Amino acid sequence: EEVEETYVMVKPDGVQRGLVGDIISRFEKKGFLLKGLKLFQCPKELAEEHYKELKDKSFYPKLIKYITSGPVVCMAWEGIGVVASARKLIGATNPLQADPGTIRGDLAVQTGRNVVHGSDSPDNGHREIDLWFKQDELCEWVPAQEPWLKE
Numbered sequence: 001e002e003v004e005e006t007y008v009m010v011k012p013d014g015v016q017r018g019l020v021g022d023i024i025s026r027f028e029k030k031g032f033l034l035k036g037l038k039l040f041q042c043p044k045e046l047a048e049e050h051y052k053e054l055k056d057k058s059f060y061p062k063l064i065k066y067i068t069s070g071p072v073v074c075m076a077w078e079g080i081g082v083v084a085s086a087r088k089l090i091g092a093t094n095p096l097q098a099d100p101g102t103i104r105g106d107l108a109v110q111t112g113r114n115v116v117h118g119s120d121s122p123d124n125g126h127r128e129i130d131l132w133f134k135q136d137e138l139c140e141w142v143p144a145q146e147p148w149l150k151e
């Protein structure tokens with residue numbers, strides 16, 4: 001297994017509902033490494049670039065409106081297998097189909113208000129971190145707990 005990085009974002013509904021701490025905490029407690037974190041009002045152009053693969057979908061205009069409707073919390077997480085693991089912690093796109101114990105399974109009811117984003121591949125992890133963060137907003141560091149996390 002390889003060290004990967006993934007882009008995770010608390011969407012505007014998660015911020016408005018006061019779920020930021022809970023969501024960050026799940027990744028933190030799991031043992032992934034936080035490399036970047038910020039509260040950010042996303043401009044329309046960035047939302048469109050982020051979701052460009054979905055631009056022909058009927059829900060795309062609503063999606064762009066939703067993501068730009070208030071501040072989001074942007075995160076860059078690093079770890080072995082972090083891309084797929086973060087997607088598991090997040091749960092299925094439709095929160096009603098997401099397993100209990102996942103973020104969407106525990107905290108949301110609608111696809112259009114599913115509180116969190118996670119990159120779907122290692123390539124998109126790199127792409128999205130580049131898109132949402134400047135280089136000097138990312139930290140390389142070794143947490144004190146590391147010897148207790150990895151043998």
Ligand code: DAT
Nearest residue numbers: 054059063092093111112114116117118120
């Ligand atoms: P995910 O966020 O689980 O990676 P995705 O990449 O397929 O899902 O879609 C991105 C977002 O677009 C998703 O989190 C919510 C919205 N979306 C996806 N499918 C939708 C649908 N059928 N109706 C409304 N919104 C949808």
Ligand code: MG
Nearest residue numbers: 117118119120
């Ligand atoms: Mg996706």
